[in-house]
Amino acid sequence: MPSVTRTHPLWISLLLISAIQAAHAQQEENDTAISLDTLQVTDKTQQQEKTDLSFADDGPQTFDEWKEKARKQTADLGPLGDRNILDLPYELNTVSYSMIRNQQIKNMHDALRYIPSVQGDGTRPQARGMQGSVIQNFRIDGFNAVSTTEYPIEQFDRIEIMNGLAGSLYGPANPAGTFNSVSKRPTGETRNRITAGLSTGLSYLKAADLSGAIPGLGNRIRYRVNLMDDRGQGYTHDSRVSRTLGSLALDFQLSDRTVLETNASHYEYRSRGLPGTVALSTSMPLPAAIDPNQKKYGQHWAGDRQHTATYDFHLKHDFDGNWKMDVGALRQIADRDATDITYTLVDRSGDYKSGVKTSAASRFTVTSYLGNLNGHVRTGFMDHNLSFGVSGFVWNNYNPKNGSAVSSGTTSTIDYTGLAGGNYNDPTLVSKPGFLSGFHDRYRTSKATQTSLIMGDSITLSPHWIVSGTASWSRFTTKNWGAVKENGVYVTSKKKNYSENYGWNQAASLTYKPTDSTSIYLTYADSLQQGDTSTAGSNYNEILSPYRSRQWELGAKAVVGGARLSLAVYQIKRPYQGLSTTDNLYENIGEQRNRGVELTIDGKPTENLYLFGGISWLEAKLRHTGDKSTNGKLIVGLPRYTANLLTEYTIPGMQGLAVNLNARYVGRQATDIQNQYWYGDYHLFDMGARYSTQIMHRNTVLRLQVTNLTDRRYWTNIHPGGLNGYGSSGYASATAGTPRMFSASVQVDL
Numbered sequence: 001m002p003s004v005t006r007t008h009p010l011w012i013s014l015l016l017i018s019a020i021q022a023a024h025a026q027q028e029e030n031d032t033a034i035s036l037d038t039l040q041v042t043d044k045t046q047q048q049e050k051t052d053l054s055f056a057d058d059g060p061q062t063f064d065e066w067k068e069k070a071r072k073q074t075a076d077l078g079p080l081g082d083r084n085i086l087d088l089p090y091e092l093n094t095v096s097y098s099m100i101r102n103q104q105i106k107n108m109h110d111a112l113r114y115i116p117s118v119q120g121d122g123t124r125p126q127a128r129g130m131q132g133s134v135i136q137n138f139r140i141d142g143f144n145a146v147s148t149t150e151y152p153i154e155q156f157d158r159i160e161i162m163n164g165l166a167g168s169l170y171g172p173a174n175p176a177g178t179f180n181s182v183s184k185r186p187t188g189e190t191r192n193r194i195t196a197g198l199s200t201g202l203s204y205l206k207a208a209d210l211s212g213a214i215p216g217l218g219n220r221i222r223y224r225v226n227l228m229d230d231r232g233q234g235y236t237h238d239s240r241v242s243r244t245l246g247s248l249a250l251d252f253q254l255s256d257r258t259v260l261e262t263n264a265s266h267y268e269y270r271s272r273g274l275p276g277t278v279a280l281s282t283s284m285p286l287p288a289a290i291d292p293n294q295k296k297y298g299q300h301w302a303g304d305r306q307h308t309a310t311y312d313f314h315l316k317h318d319f320d321g322n323w324k325m326d327v328g329a330l331r332q333i334a335d336r337d338a339t340d341i342t343y344t345l346v347d348r349s350g351d352y353k354s355g356v357k358t359s360a361a362s363r364f365t366v367t368s369y370l371g372n373l374n375g376h377v378r379t380g381f382m383d384h385n386l387s388f389g390v391s392g393f394v395w396n397n398y399n400p401k402n403g404s405a406v407s408s409g410t411t412s413t414i415d416y417t418g419l420a421g422g423n424y425n426d427p428t429l430v431s432k433p434g435f436l437s438g439f440h441d442r443y444r445t446s447k448a449t450q451t452s453l454i455m456g457d458s459i460t461l462s463p464h465w466i467v468s469g470t471a472s473w474s475r476f477t478t479k480n481w482g483a484v485k486e487n488g489v490y491v492t493s494k495k496k497n498y499s500e501n502y503g504w505n506q507a508a509s510l511t512y513k514p515t516d517s518t519s520i521y522l523t524y525a526d527s528l529q530q531g532d533t534s535t536a537g538s539n540y541n542e543i544l545s546p547y548r549s550r551q552w553e554l555g556a557k558a559v560v561g562g563a564r565l566s567l568a569v570y571q572i573k574r575p576y577q578g579l580s581t582t583d584n585l586y587e588n589i590g591e592q593r594n595r596g597v598e599l600t601i602d603g604k605p606t607e608n609l610y611l612f613g614g615i616s617w618l619e620a621k622l623r624h625t626g627d628k629s630t631n632g633k634l635i636v637g638l639p640r641y642t643a644n645l646l647t648e649y650t651i652p653g654m655q656g657l658a659v660n661l662n663a664r665y666v667g668r669q670a671t672d673i674q675n676q677y678w679y680g681d682y683h684l685f686d687m688g689a690r691y692s693t694q695i696m697h698r699n700t701v702l703r704l705q706v707t708n709l710t711d712r713r714y715w716t717n718i719h720p721g722g723l724n725g726y727g728s729s730g731y732a733s734a735t736a737g738t739p740r741m742f743s744a745s746v747q748v749d750l
Contacts, residue, residue, distance in 0.1 A: 063607040066562025070603050071517055073564070075160065078142055078169050079389030079454045080470075081324060081374040086557050087458075089468055089509035089521035091117075091163040091568040093600060097184075099612065099646070102660070102690055104197065104705045104743045105153050106230070106243070108181075113664065116616040116642040117163060117598040118177070121717040121735075123148050127163045127177030129594045129620040129638045130549075130572060135366060135395050135448070136173035136530060139180040141263065141312050143330035144368035144393040147179070149308045150269040152245040154207055154228045156181045163598070164570060165551045167505030167527025168470040171391050171452030174529050175549040175572045183263045186222030186251045187211040197745030203232030203241060205745065224249040226265075235739055237295040239273030261314040261328075272303040276341040276354075278424070278715075280731040284348050285677040287424060289713035292736040301432035302341040302356070308334045323375030332366045337439040342733070343424055350424040361397045362439045368393035383460040387470070392451035398442040401483050443483050446542070448530060450476040452505075466511040475502050476530050480542045501546050503528045517559040526550040529574070534586035536579045547588060549574035563603030563611060571595045576622055590625035592635060594618060608652060613645035613662075622673070633675045636732055637718035639667035641681075656692035661685065669718050671732035679718060679734075685709040699749040704742075711740035 060066040074082040075092055085092055095111045105111045112120025117127055124132040124147045132138065138147035162178040170178065190212035197205035207228040214221045224247075231242035247265035254260055275290065275297040290297050312330035319325070338360060343352040372389040422428035456470035480496045507525035514520075531544030555568035576590040600614035620635040634640075648660040664684040671677045688705035715734040 060562070063562055063604065066604045067559070070559040070562050070564045076142075077162065078370070078391070079372045079374060079387040079456060080169065080385070080458070081372065081387065083385070083458075085564065086513070086517070086519045086559070087466060087511065089511050089523045089553075089555070090166075091553070091555060091566055091598065091600075093118075093161045093163075093602070095159040095161075097157050100153055100156075100158075101195075101747070102648070102658075102703065103646070103662070103686075103688065104703055104745055107153055108151055108159070111153060111159055112161075112179075114613055114644055114646055114662070115161060116600070116614050116644045117596070117618075118161060119638070122719060125177075125179050126174075127161065128175070128570065128572060128596055128598075129618050129635065130174055130176040130574065130592070132176035132179070133174045133530065134364070135393060136171075136450075137176045137178055139170075139178065140310060140330065140332075141183050141314065141328075142180060142370055143312055143328070144366060144391075144395075145310065145330060145332050146308070146334045146364045146366055149334040149336060149364070150243075150267070150304075150306050151181065151308070152228060152243055152267050152269075154209075154226055154245055155183060155247050155265055155267070157184045158182050163568070164553060164572065165507070165525040165527045165549060167474075167529075168456070168472050168507040168525060169454065171450055171454070171472050171474045172476060172503070172505060172528040172530050172546065175527065175551060175574055183247075183249055183265075184209070184211075184224050184226060185261065186213070186224040186249055188213055188219050188222060192750040193747060194750060195745055195747045197230075197743060199232075199743045200739075200741040201233040201235045201239070201241075203230060203234065205230040220253045222251040222253075234271065234274055235741055236274050236293060236298055238300060239295065239298060240271070241274075242268070242270045244268045257318040259316050261316065262311075263313070264311045265309070267306075267308045269304065269306045269308075273298045273300045274303060275736045276302060276343055277733055277735055279342050279344045279733040280671065281344050281346050283672045283674065283676060283731060284345070286671055286679050286715055286718075286732060286734060287345065287350060289715050290736050291713060292739050296427050296429065297736065299341050299430065299432075302339050304340060305337040306335065308332070319375075323373065325371075325373050327371040329367065329369040332364075332368075334364045334366075335440075336362055338362075343427065345424060351421065352424050352427075353421045354428075354430075356433065358400055358402075358439070361399050361445070362442055363396075363398035365396045365398075366393055381461070385458040385460075387454070387456040387458075389454035390452065391454060391472075392449070395448045396444055397446045399445045400439050400442050402441065444481055446481065447479045448476065450474060450530060464513050466509075466513070468509040468511065469507070471504060471506040473502070473504055474528060475500070476528075476546065477501070478531070497542065499545060501528075503546070503548075518557065520556045521554070523553045523555075524551070525553075537584050537586040539585050539587075544577065544587065547575040561603070561605040563601055563605045566600045566602075566614075567598070569597050576625075590631075591623045592620065593623055594620045608650045610648040610650075611645065613643070615641070615643040617641055629674045633673060634670045636671060636673060636720045637669050639669045639681070641665065641667035657689070658691075659687075659689045661687050666714075671718060671734075673720065673731075679715055679732075682712060682714045683710075684712055684714075684737075695748070701747040703745045703747070705744075706740065706742055708738060708740045713737070713739075 060069050073085050075085050076082050093115050109120050112118045112125055119126045126132045132147055134148050135144050138145055160180045165175045166178045167173050193209040195207040210225040213219045226247045228245040234241040245267050250262045252260040275292050310332045314326055314328035317325045339356060342355050345352050370391045374387045377384045420428045420430050452472040452474040454472040458468040460466050477500045479498050482494055482496050484494045505527040509521055509523040511519055511521040526548060528546050528548050531546050534540055534542050534544060551572045553568055553570040557566050572594045574592050575588040576592040578589045579586050580589055596618040598616045601611050604610050618638060618640060620638040622630055622633050622635055625631045643665040646662045648658055650658045667681045668678045671679050686707045687709050690701055690703045692701050714737040716737045717735045718732050
């Protein structure tokens with residue numbers, strides 16, 4: 001059961017805010033002070049949120065409105081500003097606010113599973129089979145942010161995903177797509193939403209989404225408060241999971257054309273007793289998937305504790321209705337105490353040695369910034385959408401001074417008393433090892449800086465033809481430190497090496513629009529990528545030199561009814577990093593070439609039917625390794641086929657009732673770099689319903705969701721031992737997929 005003393009402050013705050021809003025409700029209705037419209041650059045979000053907090057569903061309400069949205073929906077791609085998705089020569093997907101709450105999604109990993117070309121079960125989200133970086137591929141409100149920490153989905157309005165290379169738009173990045181989480185923005189009207197929920201394992205959710213304008217100021221200052229407390233037993237017997245969020249968004253209307261948007265949030269995530277990771281020490285198949293409900297596969301002390309504080313602001317100005325400016329910055333501190341246990345199988349009978357790694361980074365700090373200017377000019381018969389921007393970050397890593405990777409059966413000066421070997425058919429429960437402390441006694445191990453100057457032009461030659469080009473010039477530096485001992489005690493850190501690099505990232509596209517509702521495009525892009533942090537070898541924990549990735553993409557988009565269909569064919573090449581067997585260095589040892597096709601749908605093809613998802617085919621090969629046993633082999637953990645389709649049907653004649661079914665298919669995956677062993681394919685099904693009504697004159701939504709309906713046991717997040725890129729250790733690690741789970745919630749608009 002949740003702690004009473006821990007939840008009181010949250011609900012006292014809710015009651016106080018609600019009372020203040022109720023007291024001012026009449027005053028707000030009669031407020032005759034001038035109400036300034038929010039800047040045009042925020043009108044889209046503003047209008048969306050007014051609908052989001054309305055009776056039942058966000059977005060269009062009628063089928064004609066769905067058709068209009070599908071034809072005219074825009075996306076904000078950094079320096080490009082808002083552009084019609086049909087005109088953009090990229091594959092884009094959005095997990096919307098309505099999907100998040102109607103499917104009762106609680107975290108990023110679950111949200112990204114709905115997109116078949118995205119691999120979101122791992123620590124870092126990735127698209128098209130290319131591993132993302134800690135900083136470069138993940139963004140909050142357009143700013144670089146840490147991808148390897150937990151985030152509460154309740155903080156965000158939507159998640160926008162751009163597949164493929166985006167270095168010309170944002171600066172150097174992995175070819176793993178760009179994941180942008182957009183914070184909820186204030187509304188002009190007072191709206192209060194309270195949600196209470198219950199999930200399998202008896203975890204209790206309490207959340208509030210409160211928004212409005214400060215009375216008496218003519219809508220000049222608007223706020224959005226999100227509070228959430230979700231804790232209790234996890235799906236594993238005797239496990240514990242808790243999530244706590246507090247966030248505040250403020251919009252200051254400084255003038256008719258200028259708005260300052262601010263966000264501040266603090267999130268704490270804790271887990272204990274969930275199943276540990278399974279790793280293979282030699283070339284052999286994964287064992288049969290376990291029952292994740294059983295506590296014997298976890299340790300009561302093992303888990304994760306994370307604190308993430310994020311602050312950002314945007315200053316937006318509309319010069320003349322055409323040229324617009326956006327400048328801002330983000331500051332983030334992400335702390336984590338990771339005590340997750342790994343069971344490394346040493347033979348096919350299930351014998352294992354257990355281990356805990358306490359040397360991984362326990363703190364990330366990020367300061368990121370952006371400045372964008374975009375507008376429209378005409379020269380002769382050509383229309384130009386011009387873009388100019390700057391983007392960058394400063395990222396510091398801090399590791400425990402006494403951190404180490406230890407396991408049972410090893411010799412170490414670290415006290416690993418308590419770890420034990422055993423057999424995975426009946427794992428041994430052990431007490432907490434004595435070395436799991438000192439996460440906050442740390443030193444700085446690395447610092448990476450990146451600055452990019454961005455420019456672009458999208459030229460409309462005729463109603464049917466668009467030529468686009470974007471480029472960024474980037475400078476990035478890396479510094480590495482090692483801990484220094486005095487009299488056997490770590491006291492400080494000493495710089496080990498420094499590197500500085502410059503380079504261009506570019507993209508060029510040609511788009512043909514046969515009609516207003518269809519488009520065909522061809523895009524070439526190449527991008528630098530800041531080197532990964534080495535995970536093994538004599539250069540362990542150092543940031544490596546940068547390298548370049550290249551991509552071709554051919555795509556088409558079309559609107560059918562109120563739904564948008566997208567098809568993309570692509571090829572991406574990038575260097576492959578791993579541990580060299582000749583010099584014991586973690587370095588480039590080959591090339592990864594990914595070829596694929598993805599087909600997606602988003603919207604309502606008919607009045608009562610909503611579809612989201614698609615199918616992806618991916619061939620990810622390792623090439624030019626100089627080793628016959630690995631050259632031309634498929635990358636570990638990447639299935640050729642993945643499909644996911646969410647179907648929601650609004651039942652005619654039963655106002656307010658909708659049912660949904662989500663079907664997911666994951667093809668077989670190689671579990672070793674030589675492709676001798678494979679993990680088989682599997683299907684997952686989710687089912688749910690919601691009913692929108694009024695109770696005591698309050699808009700109310702009741703939701704019920706069942707995930708993994710057939711209680712399928714399966715392995716997920718299959719990857720090689722390397723954490724960065726796809727390291728060449730060759731043997732897979734995996735985590736147990738979640739069992740069948742029930743979630744129920746009641747949402748009330750006060």
